[in-house]
Amino acid sequence: MSQPADVAVSDLDLKIWRGDANAGELVSYRVPVREGMVVLDAVLWVQANLAADLAVRWNCKAAKCGSCSAEIDGYPRLMCKTPIAEYGGSVTVRPMKAFPLIKDLVTDVSWNYEVNKQIPPFTADEKDMTTSEPWRMQQKDVDRVLEFRKCIECFLCQDVCHVLRNHDLKQQYYGPRFMVRIASLEMHPKDVLDRRPLLKGAAGVGYCNITKCCQEVCPEHIHITDNAIIPLKERMDDAYFDPIRAIARRLKGNK
């Protein structure tokens, strides 16, 4: 039936962006294609055989760690999850554009880790933290946050978000990844902290205008906009922009 594993079935013209923050260009490599090959295989083949100094991040090769993010023919994807067979005889791989380039396909994503530090961590009720009894939670309550906790931090959503990518408003908006993170905390059955002031302020949820691009590129199929960002916007609005409450506040003499 199928070919023996090591026989190349065809050749691929793989164009990889090579260079650093100062300069760079697309370089073409001829790669023998084997059945079932993914883009990461081809890139690592080039590294092992043609360009040992080709910089690329990868780890699990199974779409579980979110290391090998890149823009493949212009679309943000995980290289380990993108079969060569989806393309013709040629494919172009570039680094993520929203982050400063280090070298070749490797970008400086450290900003994301700084943002994460600013989000107040999981905080349970004092009583819950001191009880010696194991917690009880129902599956349906847990299910609400499961989706958000699937995030593998590939940062493809951050890459495609126009607020970060085109307008570079990293100081004003945390980006979709961290909306998902905040949602996973806010909707955790045992979390009691109120992160709405953060959402309105430094996290800048208002900057999202719901184009849903992040949702489209998420390799974990998290409904980032529908299930995380929109409910967070609603929570924030309830607290700050509810017209009836605004009137009540005015009557009381508050702002």
Place this chain on the structure above:
Amino acid sequence: MSPTSYETVETDVLVIGAGGAGLRAAIAAAEGGASVLVVCKSLLGKAHTVMAEGGVAAAMHNVAYQDSWEVHFADTMKGGKLINDWQMAELHARESPERVLELERWGAVFDRTWQGRIHQRPFGAHTYPRLAHIGDRTGLELIRTLQDRAVHTKGVDVHMETTVFKLLKTDGKISGAVAYRRADGSLLLYRCRALILASGGAGKMYRVTSNSWESTGDGTAMAYDAGAELRDMEMVQFHPTGMVWPAGVRGILVTEGVRGEGGVLRNKEGERFMERYDHERMELSSRDVVARAINSEVLAGRGSPHGGAFLDITHRKPDYIRTKLPSMYEQFLKLANVDITKQPMEVAPTIHYAMGGVRVDAETGAATVPGLYAAGEVASGLHGANRLGGNSLSDLLVFGKRAGDAAAEFVKAGSAPAAEVDGGEVDAAVATLMAPLDRHGGESPFKLMAEIQDTLSRYAPIVREGGELQAGLDQILAIAERAKTCGTGGSSTKAFNPGWHTAYDIRSMLVNAEALFRSAIERKESRGAHARSDFPKLDDELGKVNFIAYHTDGGMKVRAEKISEMPEYLREAVQHSYARYTPEERE
């Protein structure tokens, strides 16, 4: 060479590795009052722990009320063929429930029972359903929880994408380490009072592996160089079920959770062959048995088209499969074009885990060098000759915490400031690291790595043989000679140069490979993951010893060391448990 220039960073406790063990150790050490620096080769949250799928083993008896730490202890000991460090196995079985519940209080979310407790699923060679899990991505939940806890713990700092390549000692005690930043090759000198290795295994030594580029055995190699002893290095685990097709995905893990949820193994004739290998536990036998069974079926000509077996879960409802095994569903659909709710998966053994590693003290994780600690896969003892699924995540939590606690104590006890490091030693290590950059005609490190992988795959496969092990050792020693003069594969840049990085990584792999072959030659019996065609039976005398690899001026030596007697109450726990011994192949 010009004088070495480097940035010096001081910390009380240096943790190498940011997987589950490293992060748990960092949290514990910081809570113990020490300043902690975690150094990792990848980005934070990408370590191997993230790939653990099935769950974390802890006798919480939420699903089977009969479960207890004694049964978990007995399962672990019997699975490890009784060469485990029984003290570690006891601590592990007693403390893992507490560690899991603690994780939940830090925000981890697990699947629930109908009463709202943490749900536990059955797994290979565990007598009762024991694995706390969340779908099939428990490792991700664990690492994300620990990661967030660690970065929000006062006193913990992290250096990402930094490779430590040398441990430093002063007056026989650990005093620091030298590292380079992967992005630009700049050097860092860490000065510390205690150092915790949590750097994982060496699965990259094999060609078909579930491990990433990171698993090159750096921790074991550096500890060995620093004079620490290694234990059970012959014991490496083949996970029975890795993907086999297409070629590009060969080796990627298929969680044991598939079998835990009822998946059955069949050969090409449709026979449920585990019947012949372990008719009581069937697919949920221990990993060594299932891996050898698939191997035997393939050798007998009853394998699947691409040289494996069929793993079938289609008798479960599609919705159930998608809920309980979401990432497996996705992985096969995307990478192999197989819908596992409708078709069987094709699977074959893949290298997965090193039971052996740095020899540690059970209670503290202390290695045989003062100030040096190890936890997780890089350490040895808990798993003996074979690890049970789910016991690695609990291992990380229990012994990560213990190592962190002990390191903080060690720092407190030794009030003297961090000792001066030996400049000459640093310069020599840096010179070795940099040398490949200047060897323009040197061999490609990627080529040498491929040769190491071929050697291990060919001479230390699932079933080994004395003559082949010797041939493998000779070959590894020959490659080690060539590695001394290898280049970087062409480029002399220090800016994110994987060729240069690999030139160092293969040195670590070679130490691990040599220890594996030398120990495997000595163990003239079949026990757990170590099966030999020339000694197919258990040898009761060898069941009383561990093999210790250690450094001498004349090179690596291996000696047998007697395992201490188990106390009466533990012997009873083993004898009276329902846990079954793995049936041996005794032809």
